[in-house]
Amino acid sequence: MNKYTEISPEQSYFAVFCIEALSDELGVPGDKVYRLLTEDSDILDAYILPFHDALHTQGKGYIVRELKELLQKRGLLK
Numbered sequence: 654m655n656k657y658t659e660i661s662p663e664q665s666y667f668a669v670f671c672i673e674a675l676s677d678e679l680g681v682p683g684d685k686v687y688r689l690l691t692e693d694s695d696i697l698d699a700y701i702l703p704f705h706d707a708l709h710t711q712g713k714g715y716i717v718r719e720l721k722e723l724l725q726k727r728g729l730l731k
Contacts, residue, residue, distance in 0.1 A: 663709075664705045667705050668697060668701055668702065671701050671716060672687055674713050675690075675717055675720050675721070678717045678721070679721075679730075689724060689729055694729060696720065700723060
């Protein structure tokens with residue numbers, strides 16, 4: 654999926670949830686998290702949106718851990 658593919662309202666809401674949850678966890682503004690997931694990586698388009706159906710069934714803690722792990726693997730988070 655790329656940034657030009659249409660996404661459903663549910664995917665949009667879930668993406669916002671992920672950004673806000675990660676923002677709270679990291680203590681950084683949401684716009685910085687959005688840049689990490691879009692401009693600095695492809696995590697939003699390649700992970701969050703395509704796997705929305707499975708991810709949204711998980712708890713907030715699991716989702717945040719998964720996103721942090723992906724960011725760490727890509728060298729974007731310590």
